[in-house]
Amino acid sequence: MDTPAVAAFSAASRFFVEAVAAVPRDRYEQRWSDEWRVLDLIGHGNRANVLPVEYYERPVPAAAPDELASYLLPANIAARGRQATEALGDDPVAAVRAASERAIAVVAAAPDDAVVGTPFGARSLESYLTSRTAELVLHGLDLDTTVEPPALALVECGAFLVAQAVGSGHGVEVVRALSGRGALPADFSVY
Numbered sequence: 001m002d003t004p005a006v007a008a009f010s011a012a013s014r015f016f017v018e019a020v021a022a023v024p025r026d027r028y029e030q031r032w033s034d035e036w037r038v039l040d041l042i043g044h045g046n047r048a049n050v051l052p053v054e055y056y057e058r059p060v061p062a063a064a065p066d067e068l069a070s071y072l073l074p075a076n077i078a079a080r081g082r083q084a085t086e087a088l089g090d091d092p093v094a095a096v097r098a099a100s101e102r103a104i105a106v107v108a109a110a111p112d113d114a115v116v117g118t119p120f121g122a123r124s125l126e127s128y129l130t131s132r133t134a135e136l137v138l139h140g141l142d143l144d145t146t147v148e149p150p151a152l153a154l155v156e157c158g159a160f161l162v163a164q165a166v167g168s169g170h171g172v173e174v175v176r177a178l179s180g181r182g183a184l185p186a187d188f189s190v191y
Helices: 004-021 038-057 065-071 074-087 092-109 125-142 151-167 171-178
Strands: 115-118 121-124
Touching: 004 038, 004 092, 004 125, 004 151, 038 074, 038 092, 038 115, 038 125, 115 125, 121 125, 125 151, 151 171
Parallel strands: none
Antiparallel strands: 115 121
């Protein structure tokens, strides 16, 4: 598959690898949030490399509404992040690099009509990559290194976030804020 979404995903994936490599090992145990250490954030962010491959090669059926509600609970998201952290092993940078290389190769080799099966239902691999690109960019930035995402990945991430804003009824507010015609509250989020 050779599309703009694939190119943006590949750029975001490589950025995430560079951002992870720029995190000093002595920061791994620092708290990033109430739930996670920096290393847990790396594990969670790396799921954006792992899941496209997993859901393409081994699709899962759509979850029932009550299962989806449970899937989205912050405690369950944190638990999956910690499981992903364990999967990083003793060399998180090498594990993230390997996951990135595999994801980029699998996505590039996938046919244009490839489908993934996610807990949210089946969808095209290409459309799924947009959310994974956003995850890689956002969590790479969360690592607070000097590494910056490439423009291609930022554009895709920004388009995804604006689409999320529109979908949640906040499109006008976001467009006004982005164009200097308004401001968003400090705790505003569409993600």
